Amino acid sequence: MGRRTAWWRAGAWRGRSSAARARVAAATAVLCAVTLPASWPADATAAAAAPHADDSSGDTAYAFAEGAQKVDGAKGTTDAPGLKIGGTYRSSLAKGEKLYYSLDLDSESNTYVSVTAVPRAGATLSVQDGIRVSLQNGDSNSCSYESASFGAANSPHPVTAWGARTTSPANPVCKDAGTYYVVVERVGTAKSSPGAWELELAAVSEPPLKKAGSTSPPTSWNSASPTPVSGQDRRRAGGAGFSRATAVGQGVWRTDISPGQTLFYKVPVDWGRQLSATAELGSASGGGHGYAVGALDLALYNPVRVGVEDASVGYDGLQKSVSLAPVPPVEYANRYAVTDQVNAMRFAGSYYLVVHLAEGVADTFGNGPFGLKLRVRLDGAAQAGPGYSGQSVPHNLFEVTADDREAAAEGGAGSGDATMTAVAVGGIGAGTVVLAVLGVWTVTARRRAGARSVAR
Numbered sequence: 381m382g383r384r385t386a387w388w389r390a391g392a393w394r395g396r397s398s399a400a401r402a403r404v405a406a407a408t409a410v411l412c413a414v415t416l417p418a419s420w421p422a423d424a425t426a427a428a429a430a431p432h433a434d435d436s437s438g439d440t441a442y443a444f445a446e447g448a449q450k451v452d453g454a455k456g457t458t459d460a461p462g463l464k465i466g467g468t469y470r471s472s473l474a475k476g477e478k479l480y481y482s483l484d485l486d487s488e489s490n491t492y493v494s495v496t497a498v499p500r501a502g503a504t505l506s507v508q509d510g511i512r513v514s515l516q517n518g519d520s521n522s523c524s525y526e527s528a529s530f531g532a533a534n535s536p537h538p539v540t541a542w543g544a545r546t547t548s549p550a551n552p553v554c555k556d557a558g559t560y561y562v563v564v565e566r567v568g569t570a571k572s573s574p575g576a577w578e579l580e581l582a583a584v585s586e587p588p589l590k591k592a593g594s595t596s597p598p599t600s601w602n603s604a605s606p607t608p609v610s611g612q613d614r615r616r617a618g619g620a621g622f623s624r625a626t627a628v629g630q631g632v633w634r635t636d637i638s639p640g641q642t643l644f645y646k647v648p649v650d651w652g653r654q655l656s657a658t659a660e661l662g663s664a665s666g667g668g669h670g671y672a673v674g675a676l677d678l679a680l681y682n683p684v685r686v687g688v689e690d691a692s693v694g695y696d697g698l699q700k701s702v703s704l705a706p707v708p709p710v711e712y713a714n715r716y717a718v719t720d721q722v723n724a725m726r727f728a729g730s731y732y733l734v735v736h737l738a739e740g741v742a743d744t745f746g747n748g749p750f751g752l753k754l755r756v757r758l759d760g761a762a763q764a765g766p767g768y769s770g771q772s773v774p775h776n777l778f779e780v781t782a783d784d785r786e787a788a789a790e791g792g793a794g795s796g797d798a799t800m801t802a803v804a805v806g807g808i809g810a811g812t813v814v815l816a817v818l819g820v821w822t823v824t825a826r827r828r829a830g831a832r833s834v835a836r
Contacts, residue, residue, distance in 0.1 A: 441641070442498045442538050443621035444470055444580050451581075453479025457561050463583050465491065466773040468623070471579040473497060473511070475572065478565040483515075483545075483583060487557040490586040491515075491545045494685035495564050496622065497528075498578040499536040501640055501739070507532055509568030511577075515543030515554075516561045523554035527567065531692060533674035535738035537642045538621070542686050546715075547588070580622075584684050584777055586727065587770035589712075597717035601654075601708040608658040608703065608755040618643025618735065622685060625732055629788035630758045636749035637661075637735065639742035646730040647756055648784040652763030654709040655680070655756070659735050662751030664697040670744035671696045677736040678702050683729030683777055689721045697745050709759075712766040727778040728765060 445468040453471050454460045460480040463469060473479060485491055497511045510529030514522050528541040543562050547555050554560075566577065613632040619625040625644035637643060649655050659678040675695035680688040693702040707721050708714060715726035733754065742748070765779065772778050 441501060441620060442496075442578070442580075443619060443624040444578070445582070445621070445623035448580065451481070453481055453564065453579075456480060457482070460561055463493070463562065463581065465489075465583050465585045467583060469579075469581040471581060472576040473564060473566045473579055474576045475566060475568075475574050478563065481562040481564070481581065483560045483562060485545060485557060485560050487555060488547060488588050490547060490588075491560075491583065492586070492684040492686065493543045493562050493581060493583045494540055495542065495562070496538050496540040496580040496685070497566075498538045498580070499573070500575055500577075501536055503536045503573040503575060505530050505534045505536060505572050506569045507534060509534075509572045510539055510566075511541050512565040512567050513541040513543045514563045515545050516563060517554055517556075518559055518561075519553075521553040523551060523560070528687065529568075531674050531677060533672070533677070533692070533738035533740055535640065535674075535736065535740060537640070537677075537736045538734075540681065540685050540687060542684070544686075582622075582685065585773045586684075586778060587768045587772060590767045590769045593766060594713050595716050597713055597715075597722060598708060598711060602759075603706045603708075605703070605706055606656045606757055606759065608656075608701075609757040610755075613753055616645070618645055620644065622681075622732060625730075627730075627784065627787035627790075628754070628756055629785070630756055633754045633756065635752050635754075637737045637752045638747060638749045639737050640739040642734060642736040643752075645733045645735075645754060645756075647733060647758070648780040648788050649710055649728060649731050649758065650762035650780045651710050651712075651728045651765050652760050654759040655707060655731055656704060656759070657733050657757070658701055658703040658755040659733075660701040660753040660755070661693075661695060661699065661737070662753075663699045664745040664748075664750065666697065666745070669697055672738060672741045672744055675738045675741050676700060676702055677738070678704060679734045679736075680704055680707070681732040681734065682724045683727060683731065685732065686724045687720070688724040688731075695741055695745070728780055729778045730780075730784065 448468045448470045451461045451469045451471050453473070457480050460482040462482050462484065465483070471479070483491065483493070493515060495511060495513045499505065507529060510527055512527040514525045516522050524544040526541045526543070528539040530537065530539060545554050545560055562581070564579065609630060609632060611632055613634040615635060616626055616628055616633040617635050620642070621644055625646040628645050628647060633645070635643065647655060657678065657680070659676060661676045672695045674692045677690060677692040679690035682688055688707060689705055691702045691704055693700050705721065707725050710725050710728050712726060714722050717723045733756070735752065735754065737750065
């Protein structure tokens with residue numbers, strides 16, 4: 381940006397895959413083995429969906445990854461704390477500060493480190509404010525360098541930049557095993573608010589291929605602007621962070637959004653498939669009286685949270701839409717392209733659509749909420765992957781699993797959904813939780829049955 385259902389439902393059991401039924405059986409087994417804490421809410425469904433106490437910090441309203449380890453960045457490389465591949469971390473970045481973190485890397489895997497900076501709501505920002513991230517070897521040679529800023533609206537929201545160490549022959553100074561350093565710097569103007577920004581860092585690795593392929597990017601692909609998908613919309617509330625992104629597939633998805641809010645969705649995209657998306661902001665209740673610059677922002681990030689592209693549109697109180705520019709089908713060789721929006725479409729997995737409504741919209745059009753529709757299209761046929769020689773860390777990062785497809789069809793949170801997270805937390809009593817869940821299930825079924833009777 382700037383410069384990225386619960387299956388405990390009435391009727392949901394029918395048609396479930398054997399894998400889904402196995403998950404329910406496993407969840408029940410876990411429930412039977414633990415004890416209910418006195419603080420467990422009566423509404424088990426609400427408890428499963430509610431954010432955990434440490435998901436956000438202060439007024440950021442960003443859902444940090446559950447269990448993210450807190451770490452303090454160092455002022456220099458000597459004291460740089462170590463990050464582990466596959467780990468997610470929380471840190472903070474003061475105004476004008478530059479921090480160092482270290483990584484021990486092998487000589488074969490590609491490594492990607494994303495850094496998401498989250499200023500507090502109401503913070504004063506300028507178009508120059510943002511973060512700069514680089515990944516360096518032990519001799520201060522940069523393997524990568526990227527920055528991210530907040531855009532013309534100057535609206536506080538999460539922004540993400542990344543560092544990468546690839547073993548490509550094009551960057552020979554970063555091909556060796558050893559200690560590397562993630563350097564995160566806060567940049568901007570003296571006019572910005574002095575408060576520290578919260579950081580979320582995630583480090584992942586991509587294994588080498590079994591057999592080397594072409595090192596030339598695709599010479600042609602369908603770059604025509606696709607027609608936004610149509611059809612009946614379905615309500616899907618967006619998540620508040622990358623780790624809580626709501627899974628969606630092709631279709632029209634509807635929710636509400638308030639000024640200053642950022643919503644995260646993830647779309648499973650197979651090798652060979654081409655993603656496109658459009659976000660539509662509904663009209664204000666009072667009509668059009670004024671104008672907000674860069675009000676609605678739609679950004680696309682790839683599975684390692686590398687920014688692919690973003691687009692924004694102003695708002696005058698009347699309905700507006702913004703579409704992503706065409707991106708190519710997912711292909712391994714895209715990484716050899718020069719342009720970011722082609723280069724970043726380099727692996728299969730969950731791509732993130734991130735929608736932000738600028739704080740300034742409230743000044744002219746009120747606090748809302750405003751209606752939002754997200755139109756997601758997937759073109760092309762799924763293809764086989766390039767043939768990795770091992771597993772990514774974390775596992776399955778660069779593939780689309782059966783669980784991913786199921787969650788996208790239902791609008792859930794995939795294999796890391798809130799329901800299973802709640803089940804996994806220690807201290808949940810079997811009998812009470814099962815009864816609570818079944819109680820909510822029964823009430824939901826009765827309400828829906830009653831609604832159908834009224835409709836008839």
